[in-house]
Amino acid sequence: MTDCILEMRGISKEFPGVKALSDVNFDVRRGTIHALVGENGAGKSTLINVVSGVFPHGSYRGKYILNGEEMRFLHIRDVARKGVACIHQELNLAPDLSVAENIFLNEKPTRHGLVDFDAMHDQSRQVLERIGLNTNPLAGGISPEERVGRLGIGRKQMVEIAKALTRDVSLLLLDEPTAALTGAEVDVLLGILDGLRRQGMSMIYISHRLDEVMRIADDITVLRDGKSVETRAREDMDKETMIQLMVGRELTNLFPRVPHRRGELALELRNYSVRNPDAPDQHLIRNVNLKAYRGEILGVSGLMGSGRTELFTAVFGAFREKGEGGVFINGAKADIREPRDALDRGLVIISEDRKKYGLNLVMSVKQNTSMSALKKVSSRFIINDNKEVKYAKDYVRDIRIVTPGIETLVRNLSGGNQQKVVIAKALFCDPRIIILDEPTRGIDVGAKYEIYKIMNELVDRGVAIIMISSEMEEILGMSDRVVTMSNGRITGEFDISEASQEILMRASVIGR
Template identity: 45%
Template sequence: MPAPVLEMRSIVKSFTGVKALSDVSLSVRAGEVHAICGENGAGKSTLMKILSGVHPHGSYEGEVLFESEPCRFRDIRASEKRGIVIIHQELALVPYLSLAENIFLGNERASRGVISWHRTLGEASRLLRRVGLVDNPQTRVCDIGVGKQQLVEIAKALAKEVKLLILDEPTAALNDEDSAALLRLILELKEQGITSIIISHKLGEVAAVADSVTILRDGRTVETLDVKAPETTEERIIRGMVGRDLDHRFPERSPYTADSGERPALEIRDWTVFHPVDQQRKVVDSVSVNVRRGEIVGIAGLMGAGRTELAMSVFGRSYGRHAGGTVLRDGAPVRTRTVPEAIGHGIAYVTEDRKHYGLNLIDTVKSNITLGALRKVARHSVVDAHEERRVAESFRTSMNIRAPHIMEPVGRLSGGNQQKVVLSKWIFAGPEVLILDEPTRGIDVGAKYEIYTVIDRLAAEGKAVVFISSELPELLGMCDRIYTMAAGRLTGEVPREQADQETLMRLMTKDTRAAESRAGAHSEGQDS
């Protein structure tokens, strides 16, 4: 068995009186892919920030050994000199610089202070090919997709002669195809002798690429398992992560039964939206959907299907150029041309990008929760501080938001707890219709279950819920009906009892252009 290339012994780390890590130990063998799993807030990222020098030596207790030598990294540069490179979940690329410039940023190919562009472009091309990219190294980062950007980050790590590559939730923002390509690359790097640590809440990915998995819970090491061993099942890993068995991944709920005379709480008819830049391209094409009170309706589709564009354009026309269609609330047409208008008609939208559009990360839990409905905690247009605190404390308790206090900046919370703050904000606003766009993205299984329970509770209270997700098991486990979209068009509507992954995937990959072409040819034949 290979000797450990990395050992972290009895690591303790605290933040303003809160212990994030308590006696954590980790051992990684040379040449393996080692996964780290745990609930949001378990301490995974904090541990890796210690290893990579983000949290410098002296700010934590314990010992770090790399290649059998003690390490006392003062910063990231010190760890990178030893061949330890971390790729954070939030990519560290400069969008308006080229791929080559990003790959060698801070590590320039220069002689006597002058950059050699011939050498830079040549080496960048070789590194890009090594990670499976054929793009011109002079292409700007903002002109390639997120999947390719992730590969550029790995090329950047290879330029630093990486020995230990740390990937923090590397596929969180990727579609299935890009995720598969990234996982293949990790295995190829393993064959080249590069050791990898991958932090992931996606247990299927762990099973696919990892040799070992270390489970953290509440800032402590639970156990390290051999992924290939028969006893290492998803259930075993989940039990270690959450400290209990999850017999059901989704809460049990009574099947929804529609009242034949009931009008939908929200109905969208013939909704059409053009791209904000390419105004000749339809991103949502004559889509009609509806949801009733107490019902959870899913929208499934691959990347680029138009799900988010539909939701954002309905919610105050936050995306694209609206070209036509009607929104009805309880059967009556309403205007949702602005976000305040949409909120005024009882519609709330929980964005898929909570860090950019859902939260003010530098503000407190208290302020974020009340931000969507300040009028409810104000008297004569002045915020009542006592009432605001009372409301925030109430949501912190009822939503099980794990924050030391309501004055904690939201940016310091884990992803799952940030998502609970976003949901609290919109629940406090008192909407009748909630549009949830990827509400569990980047969240571990334990936190997911808590959020599913909140969603179920809202439906039981009579709220109408639209649930957009890229995870088909999630839609199948939560929704009463599921719409499918492809290339901006609606391709199907499947009731819960008839839905399965194969049916949904067939509808999600339906060639709408071919169908349109056949319909047009048929029409022309009839006309002739």
């Protein structure tokens, strides 16, 4: 027996066109918590997916050594049998079942082929108490008979941990377990993890919240661009060093930066807040003040879950909850209840999920292009097919959409060209303000460059662009001004001349 429960040796994993992990080495010492930190897209989730068996043996290169023995897992089930459990970022609980039923969702204790509810409740109580939870509902604890849907998010997270512990687990993977928790709930959770460590459990802990990492971890590994940059014991690490290691890389010249001239104020948010539709007493977005000008690209930086998408979806009128506070477009107060109201004022959004919110895959390039502004190609409700064809051809040519023809169904195009159709659709509304949410996610380098050039052309024409991006290089490479968000608040505003990866990262983890 070695003193490492898990040794990952030279792990590499490629997706078509992307090297997600290259030659990653990563060990977990028995009975310790090893934290894994890195930017969005650094490869943390990919590594976790290799360890938890989502990617079977053969789909990655390198050695997976568990308890000193090389593993060739082909199925998640086999990994679980070896005592590895994973708690994913999204909770996998059935809200209409009881706590006990969720804890024993996969293998319920049975008697004569029927579920033995008494045993199940009893064992649930034991496992909940093992992680130090009070199970007496009269004293404010979790009852195994309680319906999970009635629990708060923090307790749900604990039920999820209890669920993982019903098996014989020696290595627990936790992917952003505190992302949705409040400060007090985080304290409880970290206490539970500490207790499990004392019982000899080993854990991999992924988090964007560097303060928590410093509190709980024994070892810390920083991933960057799919490589394991450095592993240090906590004593030898501090937050500053972590941030530097997370971002420390040279910017390659992938960005066609041209000087822009800032024009008049286009969009202003004053004390803008958005409630959490799932918990109306909480706010997802709090007191945001923001100004976007014509002829300028405003970058919006922040980690996942910082509220960037929610903020701008709400401004556009498409979020489930309406925003509170002032939205001013070209100096006039704008009451935006539906996307139509935003479009009529020249505000368009290009969503991060183009297949879900941007495109109609069973419609043609032509029909997608005209979708948001049918008025332009119709008179008295009758569509003028020729006008539509002419416009579509113009856009295909101007934006350089590579397609066999304008009648081609959008589902037959590549990701980059689909994204260009979404852009064509937005431009067809003659927008004055464009919100681009992750404009280059999942498309190849060549198409990215073209999309950047289109952005520059638009800015030259006096459009205000707001670009939300998780890619630091993209933010630094294209923006004229950057704001950072964290926990639903604006935590910093920087002219591009004063922004750097370290500065932005520091502002992005404020309050985390």
